Amino acid sequence: xxQLHILNETDPLKAVILGTAKSCGPxxxxxxxxxxxxxxxxxxxxxPKEEDMVNEMEAxxxxxxxxxxxxxxxxxxxxxxxxxxxxxAFVIEDKLFHSNILPDREKEFDAIQHILDKMDPTKIxxxxxxxxxxxxxxxxxxxxxxxGTYTGKDYPDLxxxxxxxxxxxxxxxxxxxxxxxxxxxxxxxxxxKDNALHLDCCFQPVGRNKAILHKNGFLIxxxxxxxxxxxxxxxxxxxxxxxxxxMFSNVFSISPEVVVSEKNFTRLNxxxxxxxxxxxxxxxAEIAKQEGLLRCSTLPLIRA
Ligand SMILES: NC(=O)NCCC[C@H](N)C(=O)O
Numbered sequence: 001x002x003q004l005h006i007l008n009e010t011d012p013l014k015a016v017i018l019g020t021a022k023s024c025g026p027x028x029x030x031x032x033x034x035x036x037x038x039x040x041x042x043x044x045x046x047x048p049k050e051e052d053m054v055n056e057m058e059a060x061x062x063x064x065x066x067x068x069x070x071x072x073x074x075x076x077x078x079x080x081x082x083x084x085x086x087x088x089a090f091v092i093e094d095k096l097f098h099s100n101i102l103p104d105r106e107k108e109f110d111a112i113q114h115i116l117d118k119m120d121p122t123k124i125x126x127x128x129x130x131x132x133x134x135x136x137x138x139x140x141x142x143x144x145x146x147x148g149t150y151t152g153k154d155y156p157d158l159x160x161x162x163x164x165x166x167x168x169x170x171x172x173x174x175x176x177x178x179x180x181x182x183x184x185x186x187x188x189x190x191x192x193k194d195n196a197l198h199l200d201c202c203f204q205p206v207g208r209n210k211a212i213l214h215k216n217g218f219l220i221x222x223x224x225x226x227x228x229x230x231x232x233x234x235x236x237x238x239x240x241x242x243x244x245x246x247m248f249s250n251v252f253s254i255s256p257e258v259v260v261s262e263k264n265f266t267r268l269n270x271x272x273x274x275x276x277x278x279x280x281x282x283x284x285a286e287i288a289k290q291e292g293l294l295r296c297s298t299l300p301l302i303r304a
Pocket of ligand 1: 086
């Protein structure tokens, strides 16, 4: 039986689900897009090709192999985009939560059943229907759980708002011994540079006490400031609007020392190296066109 164990974003990774770009289907129609960056590329005729994305994900898989991480892959559903495993489920402590995800993405979950079969069924939890939540918005960080949310009245009109206030209350009730800290995120269905699709699109801790952060992703300045104060200004790598759009905050930690990053993120990769990290660079610029990057493509199961 697999013992799930996730307490934070950076402890040494032992087992992970990595999505797949195989059989991801034809270029969506504009009305089928569920994020503004994909829409932009559909309209411009620059939507990424399956072959290129498969190659990018294989480069990522090779890094896991190098570090001895056990990698599980979803089974392949025909013509279904299964790149972003992060959102369909998430692990906190020893429980896996089945996300109530955007209905357009619901069937992606079926493809990890063979991995769930290795787990204790009493540790697999489905929140009630009114709880909308996606793993990209959920970040366990030791005694804290950080959650990205959107509570505006126009929530139902925003396909980019994926985690609601019921989700924040639900997680608080599930983990009474943790401090649950929520963050209102800026949303736009049409302008990718003004859209923090998930919390991991504008923030992510790295190492033991550092973080990548973009101010404009947050709707409430005090909530952004809370993060600056918590990590300390000198430990924060503040990214620009354009860097958020390129998904700089969506790198992925294999351990407190090793970060997988995109090969063109020069300013970030230099900062990471100056701060003592080993940076494993992979090409991921095609997948980035779908408003997700490395963290979004993974679902960590065990960090020891
Ligand atoms: N955690 C993430 O930010 N996931 C990226 C999901 C991108 C996908 N195009 C979506 O809109 O759901």
